[in-house]
Amino acid sequence: MPQDSLMNTYNRLSVAFEHGEGSWLFDTDGNKYLDALSGIAVCGLGHSHPAVTHAICDQASKLIHTSNLYTIPRQQELAKRLTQVSGMESVFFCNSGAEANEAAIKLARRYGHQVLNIENPSIIVMDNAFHGRTMATLSATGNRGAQAGFEPLVSGFVRAPFDDVEAVRNIAENNPNIVAVMVEPIQGESGIRIPADDYLNQLRDICNERNLLLILDEVQSGNGRSGKYFAYQHNNILPDVVTTAKGLGNGMPIGACLAQGKAAGILVPGSHGSTYGGNPLACAAALAVVDTIIEEKLCDRAASLSERILAGFRQELKDAPYISDIRGKGLLLAIELNEAGAELAVLAKVKGILLNVTGGGKVIRMLPPLTMTDSEADLLVNTVSRLIKVYAADEPVTQ
Structure with missing residues (x-):
């Protein structure tokens, strides 16, 4: 299909999908594919989930958009549900993870x-972080490749190595301008980087000691993917601010910035807003997602699937010299190679x-539903194990 009218911003694979069902996508030629990426952690309930489909169709037949100038009951319902499941106090709705991080x-x-x-x-x-592609979130991102050509970046960010508590403590003690620490509980774009078990707890302590805000970017790790509704719940802490998007709408664009305690009342009328954020259609879809995750105990399911998949890969690829690491938390899964293998996606x-x-180019990332x-x-x-073995042996891959 010609794409000459599109800006050349993506390196797309040569496939177009026509419909999906559960964990499967079907292309325009009728071929089926097991979707182990979920639209990059978006379709956590799989494709064409009946609860989400019904919620969207029902709401679209009634009302899609009014404005945040007026009360939106679906938005209030979703905010209540999210505060209950997160332990936070208040929510700002927007349209994406980048917008949620911008709000934070x-x-x-x-x-x-x-x-x-x-x-x-x-x-x-943090180094190697990814927070989005707006100018502020791009500046917070720790990826020079993504930032190149968009300078001057937004000031006001100080970088520390990921999973290095002492580096954060040193910056906080010596820079009087620090107001917050912003971190992904599990780094996604850099290759499913999982910190030490007590990393978030120690960051929480530093922020408490110095009256700083702890901001957790759970755009990718939230909504059940880590084996808890939010990844910070593995640590039994509360952040001051948490952001999420991706899996919240199962494909319907929606993002959320949640706050509690001293952060909950900072934004007031006139200080921030969004034309489409929290519209009835997006909130109806997200309500169906949150309710399904809770009612069907999908956080527990993510944890058990993780154990099964990781055990399988470790058995299939044990002692393989070309494998650097096999890791994961919930359904954030990675196989790290010793050498670059970007063509493995193809x-x-x-x-x-x-x-x-x-x-x-070294980390095979899997984010299945x-x-x-x-x-x-x-x-x-x-x-995937057979594919990696064939690739490492430099043999041709056949259909």
Whole structure:
């Protein structure tokens, strides 16, 4: 299909999908693919989930958009549900993860001015982080490839190595402009980087000691994917701010910035807003997603699927010299290679598996739906393991 009218912003694989069902996508030629990427952690309930489909169709037949100038009952329902499942107090709705992180950054700066009386507030962010592609979130992102050509970047960010508590502590103690620490509980784009078990707890302690905000970017790790509704719940802590998107709408664009405690009342009328954020259609879809995750115990399902898949890969690929690491938390899964293998995403598509390769081309990233069956999980393990073995042996991959 010609794409000459599109800006050349994506390196797309040569496939177009016509419909999906559960963990499967079907292309325009009738071929089927096991979707182990979920639209990059978006379709956590799989494709064409009946609860989401019904919610969208029912709401679209009634009302799609009014404005945040008026009360939106669906938005209030969704906010209540999210505060209940998260332990947070209030929610701002927007349309994407980048917008949710933008809201968090603005909230932190306003907190610095109003509460800490700091003229030039700065936020500690991490090496190799990914927070979005708006100018502020791009500046917070720790990826020079994504930033190149868009300078000057937004100031007010100080970078620390990921999973290095002492580096954060040192910056916080020596830079009087620090107002917040912003971090992904599990780094996604850089290759499913999982920190030490007590990393978030120690960051929470530092923020408590210095009256800083702890901002957790759970755009990718939230909504059941880590084996808890939010990844920070593995640590029994509460952030001051948490952002999420992706899996919240199962494909319907929606993002959320949640706050509690000293952060909950920082944004007030006139300080921030969104034309489409929290519209009735997006909120109806998200309500169906949240209710399904809770009612069907899909957080627990993500945890059990993780154990099955990781055990399978470790068995199939044990002692393989070309494998650096096999890791995961919930359904954030990674196989790290010793050498770059970016073409494995193309080769996997040939074998009917959708995944991607990130982390400098060395990390096979898999983000399968929380609704994946055991047999589909086994198919993923067996097919990807065989593919990696063939690739490492430099043999041709056949259909």
